[in-house]
Amino acid sequence: MTIDDLNDPVDRALLPILRHAVYAFTCPERCAWRSAYMIAAERWGEPRGLALAHATIDLVSAVLSKDITLEIQxxxxxxxxxxxxxxxxxxxxxxxxxxxxxxANARNVMMQLCDGHIxxxxxxxxxxxxxxxxxxGPNHTGPNYTGPDQIRSVRNANAPRLSAVS
Known part of the structure; x- marks a missing residue:
């Protein structure tokens, strides 16, 4: 399956956050949790995005705590x-x-993921x-939203730029 097969814009937006969340546990030296939080904040804005990244990391932690091996790209x-x-x-x-x-479908998928357990x-x-x-989906702005191609950064372009001075 490819990312283009994911028809739900929320799934497409959540996938990289999920991947970084798993890598936060499996390769802690990469500090992937930082990327998960950063991507979520860019896609959903800071208050909501940070909460979503945290919830995603909690879900990954719960799955991994049950000795389920996750194959993640x-x-x-x-x-x-x-x-x-x-x-x-x-x-x-x-x-x-x-x-x-x-x-019913959530339970069936969970049983597949968790080796027959809930x-x-x-x-x-x-x-x-x-x-x-x-x-x-992320940054939904109205009825003209057509999907993840419209994901935009929520950073303020007029914000002051910081630079190091020595």
Whole structure:
């Protein structure tokens, strides 16, 4: 599956944050948590984005605490970025079904992800993340929103630039 197959703009926006969140645990020397927070803040604005990144990291922590091995593409590898692993897709689907209040499908996807189990910690973390997401995607500005191609930085272009002076 490729990233182009993800039709939901929220899934597409959440994928790099998810990848960096997993790498925050599996390769802590890369400090990937910083990238997860930065990307989320750029896509959703600081207050909401930071909360979404935190909720994503909590979900990854809950999944990994159950000794589930996640196959995740390296978010910094340009060649791997366009591919979506089965487990990445399962996490995104689980959260999407929870956003849509589709309990049966969310439960089925979670059981696939968690080797046939339903873990309360994973359910809580996924519901917490789903509750912070809406159905319109990042930086939704109105009925003309067409998807992730319209994701824009929320940084103020007129903000003063800081520089080091020695």
């Amino acid at each position: 390296d978010p910094l590898d340009v060649q791997q970025r366009s591919e979506v692993t089965e487990q990445e897709h399962q996490i995104l689907l689980m959260v999407r079904f929870m956003r849509q209040q589709d309990k 873990y309360a910690a994973v359910v809580r973390a996924a519901l917490a993340l789903a509750s912070r997401l809406d159905h319109t």
